[in-house]
Amino acid sequence: MTDGVVLPLSLVEMATRQVRAEVLSGEFEPGERIGEEALCARLGTSRAPVREALRLLAQEGLIEHLPRRGFRVTVWSETDILQLFELRRVLERHAIESAFPLPAQGDPLHEVRAALEEMRAADAAGDLFERDNAHRRFHAAIVGLAGNHQLNLAYAPILLKLQLPMARNLRAEARITQRRNGIRRHAELLSALESGDAAVACEALSRHGELAYLDLDFR
Structure with a gap:
């Protein structure tokens, strides 16, 4: 749920799976920014399911949210x-x-x-x-x-x-x-x-x- 709206689960799952696969494969490098607009355009979805997918991936620890700067792939030491x-x-x-x-x-x-x-x-x-x-x-x-x-x-x-x-x-x-x-x-x-x-x-x-x-x- 984002901003009180129940999202179609299939769209969230699709976006989550796609970004997770790209991070795990190395297509997105550690520290690389993940732009919401570019991701929406590439997946052909609205911003809401993409934002929810990014939130779920942040919970998993694969990406991290930077206040006022969006999301990036988690940087590990x-x-x-x-x-x-x-x-x-x-x-x-x-x-x-x-x-x-x-x-x-x-x-x-x-x-x-x-x-x-x-x-x-x-x-x-x-x-x-x-x-x-x-x-x-x-x-x-x-x-x-x-x-x-x-x-x-x-x-x-x-x-x-x-x-x-x-x-x-x-x-x-x-x-x-x-x-x-x-x-x-x-x-x-x-x-x-x-x-x-x-x-x-x-x-x-x-x-x-x-x-x-x-x-x-x-x-």
């Missing part, structure tokens, strides 16, 4: 990125230690496995945007193993803020090494979880290498 990844590791390790031993009934790793398959399918199709989404779901599913609602709530904003660094790492890895290496790293982490041994899973998490290919200079 090296310290910001390192601290966020450290928080992610701490919370994921805590989730694994809390969740193990996993329940013997059913398939407690179903959501993790499904997210990895979605990563594979999107990668094979060349859909980097969907691969990024599945990548986030993969890590969220790991934390979800603990069945701790408050932990999920604490983890969600960290994962949102890490959207851009995580996407950049995967894409840089694909350029520098074999394209499927990012998928392989996540498959190895799933295999460690499948071992049923918390120590093995935590060790795999420590080797996961989410910073291996990331240029930390986001300024």
Whole structure:
């Protein structure tokens, strides 16, 4: 809702998806201004859904609002990125230690496995945007193993803020090494979880290498 007007959800979703994809792909660089008028003209929509989309993306941490100057892609410092990844590791390790031993009934790793398959399918199709989404779901599913609602709530904003660094790492890895290496790293982490041994899973998490290919200079 903007200025008391209920907006058509489809237009907001379209604008949000488009700008998010452009930020994650690097089409918009950190610090680059995102002009509302130019975005409206390019998407063929009115200002209201575009403004709402930008507000939602600001909540996710991908862009930021500058008073009287509009929106720009969020500028990260090296310290910001390192601290966020450290928080992610701490919370994921805590989730694994809390969740193990996993329940013997059913398939407690179903959501993790499904997210990895979605990563594979999107990668094979060349859909980097969907691969990024599945990548986030993969890590969220790991934390979800603990069945701790408050932990999920604490983890969600960290994962949102890490959207851009995580996407950049995967894409840089694909350029520098074999394209499927990012998928392989996540498959190895799933295999460690499948071992049923918390120590093995935590060790795999420590080797996961989410910073291996990331240029930390986001300024």
